[in-house]
Structures are given as C-alpha cells and as structure tokens.
Amino acid sequence: MLRYAHLALTFLTTLPLPDVGEVKEGEFKKASGFYPVAGYAVGLVLFLVVLIGHLFPAGVSGALALTAWLWITGMLHFDGLVDAGDALLAMKSPAKRLEILKDVHVGAFGLAVAVISLLLKWSLLTELHAFSWTALLPLILIPAIARFAVLLPMNLYPAARQESLGARSREGWWQMGLILILPVLLFPGGWWMLLAGLISALVVAHFAAGRLGGGINGDVYGAIIECTEIAVLLLWVIVSGGQA
Numbered sequence: 072m073l074r075y076a077h078l079a080l081t082f083l084t085t086l087p088l089p090d091v092g093e094v095k096e097g098e099f100k101k102a103s104g105f106y107p108v109a110g111y112a113v114g115l116v117l118f119l120v121v122l123i124g125h126l127f128p129a130g131v132s133g134a135l136a137l138t139a140w141l142w143i144t145g146m147l148h149f150d151g152l153v154d155a156g157d158a159l160l161a162m163k164s165p166a167k168r169l170e171i172l173k174d175v176h177v178g179a180f181g182l183a184v185a186v187i188s189l190l191l192k193w194s195l196l197t198e199l200h201a202f203s204w205t206a207l208l209p210l211i212l213i214p215a216i217a218r219f220a221v222l223l224p225m226n227l228y229p230a231a232r233q234e235s236l237g238a239r240s241r242e243g244w245w246q247m248g249l250i251l252i253l254p255v256l257l258f259p260g261g262w263w264m265l266l267a268g269l270i271s272a273l274v275v276a277h278f279a280a281g282r283l284g285g286g287i288n289g290d291v292y293g294a295i296i297e298c299t300e301i302a303v304l305l306l307w308v309i310v311s312g313g314q315a
Contacts, residue, residue, distance in 0.1 A: 074098075075244075079105035083218065084112055085145045103222060104244025107251040110215030116143045118210050121199050133197035137189065149185070151293020153177060155279065156184030158290070165284035169231060172290055191301050198308045209264065209307060212255050216268040217299040219252040221292050223269060224276030231286035260310065264303050271295075271302040 078091050079102040120139040124132025141149060158171040160180040171178075177185075199207060222245040255261040275298045279291040 075101045076105040076108050078102035079109050080112060083109035083147065084143055086112060086143070101244050103225065104247030105251065106218035106222065106243070107215040107248055110213075110218035111211060113140070113143050113214035114211035116140075117214070118207055121196065121202075121207055121210065122204055124200065129197045129200035132200050133193045133195075136196040136199070137193050140192065148293035148296040149188070151290040152188060152297040153181040153185045154290040155294035157181035159279055159282045159294075160184070165282065168283055172231075172288060188297060188301065192304070195301070195304050195308050202311075206311065209258055209260065209311070212258060212261065212264060213300055213303050213307065215252060216255060216265055216303055217272075217296045219248045219265075220268040220272035220299050221295045222248045223272055224287060224295060225292065228276055228280050229286040231283045231288040231291070260307070263310075264307060267306050268299050268303050271299040275299070 074091070075098065077088065078094065078098060080086055081088050081091050082099075082102065083106065116139055117136055120136045121132065124135050127135070154172055157174070157178040157180045158168040161168055161171055161178075163171070199210065222243045225243045226245055252265065255265050258264075272295050275295045276287055276291065279287050279294065283291070
C-alpha cells in the first residue's frame with residue numbers, strides 16, 4: 072500500500088521523495104487509487120501559499136499561488152491540457168488528432184488553451200485573498216477531487232494508444248480512491264464539490280473520446296484534471312464568495 076501511495080506522490084507531484092525504483096507491470100494501476108493523496112498534498116501546498124499571500128496584494132498572491140500550483144505538479148497535467156487542446160480542437164480526423172498528440176510542438180490551439188486556463192486560475196486565486204483561513208480550508212480538497220474524478224473516465228473509456236503511459240494506468244483502482252476521497256464529504260458543501268468534479272470529468276472525457284475515435288490517453292487525463300480543478304474552484308468561489 073505504501074509503495075503505491077509513494078508511486079502516486081512521485082508521479083503526480085514534485086515533492087522531494089526517495090526514488091521508487093523500477094515500476095513493475097500493474098503498479099501504475101494500483102497507484103492510481105492513491106491519486107487523491109497526491110491531490111491532498113497539492114491542496115495543502117496551495118492552502119499554505121494562499122495564506123502567505125495575504126501579506127501581498129491580491130494579484131501578487133494569485134500569481135504566487137498559481138506558480139506553486141504549477142511547481143508542485145511539475146506542470147504534468149498542464150502539459151497534458153496544452154497537448155490535448157492542440158489535438159482535440161483541430162479540425163482533423165480522429166487518426167490525425169492522435170498524431171498531433173504525439174507532436175512535441177505547441178500549436179495555436181494549445182497556446183490559447185494554456186493562456187485561458189492560466190488566466191482563469193489566476194483570477195480565481197486572486198478572489199481567495201479576501202477569504203479567512205478557515206474559509207480557505209476547502210481549497211485543500213479541490214486537487215484531490217480532480218484526481219479522484221479522473222478515475223471514472225479512466226475506467227469507462229479505452230486507451231487511445233495502447234503503448235502510452237496512460238494505457239498503463241487505465242482501469243485505475245477506483246475503490247481505494249473512493250475511500251480516500253470520503254473525507255471531502257465531512258466539509259460543508261463537500262458533496263456538491265465532489266459531484267461537480269465528477270460531472271466535469273465526464274463531460275471533458277466524453278468530448279475528448281468523441282474527437283479521438285472513442286478512446287482517451289494520458290494527455291486527456293491531464294486535461295480532465297486541469298478542467299475539473301478550474302470548474303470546482305470556480306463553483307466554490309461563486310458559492311462561497313459572499314461567506315468569506
């Protein structure tokens with residue numbers, strides 16, 4: 072169990088952890104059950120940075136939090152979002168879109184998606200400047216919700232490319248993920264945040280699968296996580312803004 076949690080944290084965060092060594096067949100699937108643990112770690116870093124950000128103007132605070140968000144994730148999911156944006160928004164055939172996913176160069180669609188997502192996150196993070204530390208606690212949950220939500224499409228949709236890292240993580244250990252995400256329900260409004268995350272993940276996955284011929288890949292997983300984080304953060308800020 073600890074090895075799978077260690078693998079999830081090493082894969083999804085830049086925390087200074089010991090090397091996991093050689094990853095055996097099937098271990099990525101098991102590690103996916105601990106994605107929420109990595110999410111809680113990301114959320115805790117965000118929470119602390121936003122608290123420190125209270126010492127600065129709102130815009131600077133938002134920029135610091137966004138920088139921390141990108142750093143702690145190693146831009147892993149952000150990179151997937153950019154690559155997926157290039158492929159999914161291209162007016163091409165599904166086969167051609169799969170080829171675009173392999174291209175290391177960033178196109179206009181990917182650049183546009185990158186800028187829009189960063190602006191959305193920054194603007195929402197600046198709104199948190201007025202929140203008290205107790206009102207900020209649900210921020211810890213949002214990355215965990217997104218990383219649990221991605222387990223649903225991972226189990227529902229086939230891999231777009233069987234040789235990809237995403238294919239090795241498919242059919243993730245959702246049962247363990249479900250256990251680890253249950254603490255979210257202890258927070259006021261946690262249930263609707265979780266529901267919003269699941270809906271967001273399914274909407275993005277459905278759109279992506281339709282554009283890629285029925286399957287999704289690791290880049291799409293990253294896009295799902297990024298879009299779900301933005302969706303839940305937006306909803307939380309809208310609902311909680313007046314109670315900060």
